[in-house]
Amino acid sequence: MQPILDIEKLEVNFYTYEGVVQAIDEISFTLEDGDTLGVVGETGCGKSVAVLSILRLILPPGRIESGKILYNTAGSSYDLVQKSEEFMRELRGNDVSMIFQEAGNALNPVLTIGEQVSESFLLHRQGELCESVLKNIDEKMEVSGSAPFIQLARRRYGRKLNKARGNLLRDRRYGCLLRREAVRWSVDLLRSLGIPNPEQVVKRYPHELSGGMQQRVVISMALACNPAVLIADEPTSNLDVTIQAQILRLIEDLKERYHSSILFITHDLGVVSEIADKVIVLYAGTLVEFSKVRELFKKPLHPYTKALLHSVPRLGSRERLESIRGNVPNLIDPPSGCRFHPRCPYVMDICRERKPQLYRGPGGDEHHLVACFLYR
């Protein structure tokens, strides 16, 4: 089966005054349909840039230099790097949507929750909203019999709704019907996400909600249109552990309910081990390892992955933590060859000269790839 997202040799640069920041250097990975792919790495390793470029949300001075982002759906394949901005607008929030990191900042402080959640319905589900509005009118008609003025209204709505769907929102009278319907949908959506008392929540402003609740709202916005791919950018990193556990459970439930594929970015290895099926590890803009989650934690191959796993405090062990010597390199002038070589304990001459490609793990395991000359 074809993977739903296939990223090939993606390269993203940022043109700053200090120089060209090579934020992403030829990253290739795939997201299989129905999988949860964890994206792990430290601050500044390019994990956010990598997923933002999938949605083409890289703003100047950033630029996608080369590579392909193939989005495969219903038998057809689109290269998102080449597509027009209109196409991307259709796609964002509809087929591919994103849960942003800080819920408090992702929500607009001057709009109510209802207005914000219903926005994606109004943008992507206008047709269905129209149907639903008409149906409501029909139901009302049945209740009040066939009074002539209601029939007239129904006919007028129907004509108007069918004729000018694109401009309906701007129409003062009919637009508000749509908006009201969209808010009603939002209430249902929020309820399905386990938010207590959603009728009241849609009338509130973001600052009136707690952090966990804000994050739920942001998740509901991302899920509004049942996206095929859901990108979660550190959705739990600002939350307390008990709330984090709630949100992780919620995301797992939703994945089963909507059959979405998830790209889950995090720096917390514990979270990855709980939620992901497969993991990619990024270091300084390069992909260093790609594997199933169990393999990664049991048999990490790349020296960086090993070091990262050793630096996490473990339950019941008081051994001294191993830290990685040195610092993350500056991406304006990254190290030659393998970008990890200045900090690597197994460094060889070839590491300084050539970039490692992705090699198969021991035993030719094609599901465990590592960018390291040790496995050549």
Add this chain to the structure above:
Amino acid sequence: MEGHLIEIRDLKTYYPIRGGVIGRAKNFVRAVDEVSLFLRRGECLGLVGESGCGKTTLGKTILQLEKATAGQILLDLSGKLQDITALRGKRLKRLREKLQIVFQDPSTSLNPRMLVKNIIGEALAIHHLARGRERITHVSGLLKAVGLNEDHLMRYPHEFSGGQRQRIAIARALATNPDFIILDEPTSALDVSVQAQILNLLIDLKNELNLTYLFITHHLLVVEHVSDRIAVMYLGKLVELSKTSDLFRRAFHPYTIALLSAIPIPDPDMQRERIILTGDVPDPIDPPTGCRFHPRCAFAETLCREVEPQLEDVGGGHLVACHRREAVAKKYGIEV
């Protein structure tokens, strides 16, 4: 008590909510409510809890950065315990030499317009500990102690990475040669590999200088790694306090159990029963009656709603505040 550096007795820190024409206090945020605990000399006490449970306020009140509403903080400086809540002026300043703090986010706790030598040297200047060349040598000694070097003296904070900045903040806390340091989430703004460096540094410094730490964090794996005892706070109250190994083996309070089960553990083979708490932490302005945890607790009964549980010893200095601890112990098979 012998060997106790700090004893806290029934400490309360309330923040008034003012309103009306004359600005009278209408109500209070009960940030810290009747907390009692002690710290032995040379130990590290972990203070764990979710955001808004009052752990930072407790730390600040110990340092007298917040005024205690009621209760006592006793500090042993010269062989006998002395109440420090009433200290003012010069005597309070003298005290601050011995009590220091490292804040959460080093990029906001260091003044961006000061050189590193002045950031660290400021404490020496304020307390008249060293001046001139002597101050510089002292500061560079401190930088070496935290793993930086003399070249860093004449730089500004923005020239450092997050981990290095936290090292500077630690050096600043060490400058006055304190007995007691409060570490307020010292690693939560850092990456895991840097976090490991900082934790190692803190452990080394504690052993070398015989420091006493109050380690405030929400990250249970970190606190398990560094502390000797752990205190768990919920909504301004201590709910459980015990030795670290004991707490992870047999926690009694349902909140602690839920908290422990919620830690994401980097090991996919580890199968655990997840206890997911429903709802959010209630408002500390109007906390629930009786046990503050009862609205979210699976074991709650009428007694919990009416009577506030007190901390009771269940053996070996393991304190728990729960009416239903027998039932909890039975459910989870904990030996009493």
